[in-house]
Amino acid sequence: MSEQEAPKKRGRPAKFAGERTRGPLTVRLRDEVRSDLERGAVQNGRSLSEEIETRMEISLAQKNQLRFEWGNDVFRIATAMAASLSGIEDWAGKRWDEDEQAYELFKATTCEIIKNYRDHVLKRQRAVPHGNMASMSHDELAQVFAARGGLGPPPPKRAPVEIVVIDED
Numbered sequence: 001m002s003e004q005e006a007p008k009k010r011g012r013p014a015k016f017a018g019e020r021t022r023g024p025l026t027v028r029l030r031d032e033v034r035s036d037l038e039r040g041a042v043q044n045g046r047s048l049s050e051e052i053e054t055r056m057e058i059s060l061a062q063k064n065q066l067r068f069e070w071g072n073d074v075f076r077i078a079t080a081m082a083a084s085l086s087g088i089e090d091w092a093g094k095r096w097d098e099d100e101q102a103y104e105l106f107k108a109t110t111c112e113i114i115k116n117y118r119d120h121v122l123k124r125q126r127a128v129p130h131g132n133m134a135s136m137s138h139d140e141l142a143q144v145f146a147a148r149g150g151l152g153p154p155p156p157k158r159a160p161v162e163i164v165v166i167d168e169d
Contacts, residue, residue, distance in 0.1 A: 038051075040055075083150050084145045085149075113151045124154065126153035126154070129144060
């Protein structure tokens with residue numbers, strides 16, 4: 001092959017940008033999720049990719065509907081509360097409504113999430129505690145779980161870095 005000849009492309013020819021309605025997406029799924037999607041596709045008379053796309057559209061539409069009904073503030077706070085609660089229950093090894101410690105921590109975490117959201121709106125910076133959770137106070141644990149839920153406080157601003165160039169000529 002000469003230098004001017006380009007190697008032939010394999011596969012079907014690509015569509016022009018104007019003709020393309022859907023782009024490719026590669027995902028990895030657990031076997032049980034894939035079989036659930038395949039069953040749904042057969043039941044609904046769709047291809048597997050159409051089933052995935054339909055479920056994603058429904059999921060996003062539900063999220064947008066909740067955001068519309070509740071408003072963005074409440075939606076973000078509720079989403080962070082749900083994620084935090086999952087972390088608290090995993091950490092405690094019990095459900096929040098069955099364990100007093102998990103319940104109290106969830107209450108404190110909810111307050112911390114609301115405080116963090118307000119700090120984001122008001123652009124206030126605070127640090128989140130780090131380290132061994134076993135040695136943290138109740139309030140520090142609440143701050144950690146609030147941050148893990150996706151609504152940590154705005155981080156403190158870092159000091160500007162000064163760059164010094166030394167010319168050794």
